Amino acid sequence: MSIDFTLTAEQVSLRKTARDFAQNILKPIALEADAEPDPQKAFAMMKPAYIEAHKLGLTFGFIPTEYGGSGITNVDLQIVAEEVCAVDPGFGCILLVNGLALLPLLWYGSEEQKRKWLVEATSDQTGEYIAGFNVSETAGTANFDHAGAFPAGLQMTAEYDEANREYVLNGSKYWPSSSGGWDLKGANVNMFIVRTDKHKGGNEGLSAILVPRGTPGMTFKAPIDKIGHRTNQNNWIECDNCRVPEENAFAIGNGDLIVSKAFTWSGPVAGITAVGVARSAFEWTMEWAKTFTAAGDKPIINHQAVGYMLGDVAMRIEASRYLCWKAAHYLDMHDGEGQAFGAMAKIFSTELLFDSVYKCMQIAGVNSLSKEYPLEKLLREAAVLPIYDAGTVGMQRRKVWGVMADKDYDTNAFRNCEPVEFKKSMQGW
Missing domain, CATH: 1.10.540.10 (Acyl-CoA dehydrogenase/oxidase, N-terminal domain)
Structure with missing residues (x-):
């Protein structure tokens, strides 16, 4: 089989x-x-x-x-x-x-x-080594591949200093994770998507640069205070004439493809995160429903409305899990290329399961608002998922649209696990 x-x-x-x-x-x-x-x-x-x-x-x-x-x-x-x-x-x-x-x-x-x-x-022996991924900016990230030249799209610049064979970074990044490191003095290495050519649009002028910890000119402000994912650090970084050797740069002119592929790889992971969160909410609510009577003569699981809602949540969790597995399987088959399908897993699962966590709260009633129980935290975590990681509205749906709008798109490619070439023309919609 x-x-x-x-x-x-x-x-x-x-x-x-x-x-x-x-x-x-x-x-x-x-x-x-x-x-x-x-x-x-x-x-x-x-x-x-x-x-x-x-x-x-x-x-x-x-x-x-x-x-x-x-x-x-x-x-x-x-x-x-x-x-x-x-x-x-x-x-x-x-x-x-x-x-x-x-x-x-x-x-x-x-x-x-x-x-x-x-x-x-x-090879780090301390177990503390951590890396930061820096794309998001104060003006937003959805238009990273905007066809216009600077200042449209990403605004952190990296000008090449030919005499010293260095790139000089200037600008800020807002919301990237882990970039400040454990002590807010920097991750071991930070990967930045920057504009290396101010005269070109986002599909030609972006590149990737690695900035090691301790590089002068890179400073970190206090991390952003959030309702969910509170154990994850989100930063505001300022670069002021931050100089990096040219050998730390890569994907020159193709930084946009890095953004698209990175958030394709993370799409099913964000989706399965939603599965994990919803699963915890479902398991706790099932136990609650089997013991809590709401002052009645039997546990509330015996009421049809409760049973129907729990059944719906269970079905959504299973459907989301297998979509994420299928998308991950597809990425394994095609060297991480599958931009529309990674995005589908992220969109479907994070949006569907946010509502599922809330349905669990409705079943538990007002008790679900108490910090004594896990549902309030789980809802805070679920609220993050459709918004972060190339948000479902800002970037992920646009990837699906861009791929499907291509004249050569095969509507059965995902079903049949056939490769779909990702082109720069699929961006910027």
Whole structure:
């Protein structure tokens, strides 16, 4: 039978490892950190859990074995992410951003750059190594590929200093994750998408540049205080004549493709994050419904309205999980190319399951608003998911539209797992 949703023995073991870590190590720390009012302190509180995750190979498992990683597939990543995010999606985002920052090197970097930066991450003995991915800006990110020249689109510039063979970064980034590092003095490495040609539009003038920790001219303001994902650090970064060697730049003129492909890779991960959050809400509400009588003569699970709502939530979780698995499987088949399908997994799951968490709150009633119970936190986390990671309205739906509008698009490509070439003409809609 060619279609089989049964996990292999290795995947069952991977799921157990991720679940044990999430329940026994992550959960106690995450609950305390979520209640911490200082966002930087909340993030720093997660470092012990991060170090333990590193020991288990969870921080850089996506990196191929030849560069010191575990070489796990996108489908394997789905299994890990669901277990971690069922406990704390903010911490899951910390792990996710390592991939957003470093995977572009696999796609567009030179062999020398891969050997330097990927091996540096995987060979770190402290377990603290962390990477930041910097695209978002104060003016927004949805128009990163705007056809207009500067100042349309992304506004952080990197002018080339030929005499010194350096790029000089100026401008700010707003909302990127993990970039400030554990001490707000910088991640070990920050990957920036910047405008290297102010005279060209976003589909020609953007590039990627790696900025190591301690580079002069890069400063970090206090992290953004948020309603959800409070264990994840979101930064405001200022670059003032920040100089970086030319060998730290890659994908010159193709920074837009990095943005599109990175958020394609993360699409199913964001989707399975929603599955994990909704699953936790569903499991807790099921137990509540089987014991809570609301002053009646039987538990509320025996009422048809409650049963119907719980059935709907269960169906949505299963449908979302398998769409995410299918999208991840497709990305494994086609070297991470599948821009419309990664986006579909993210859009469908995050929007559908936000409502599912709220349905669980309706079943529990006013008690769901109490911090004594988990649903209020789960709703705060679920509210983040349709908005972050190339928001479903701002960028992800535009990717689906752009791919489908192409004259050569095959409407059965995803069903048949056939490749779909992503073209720059599919951007900028």
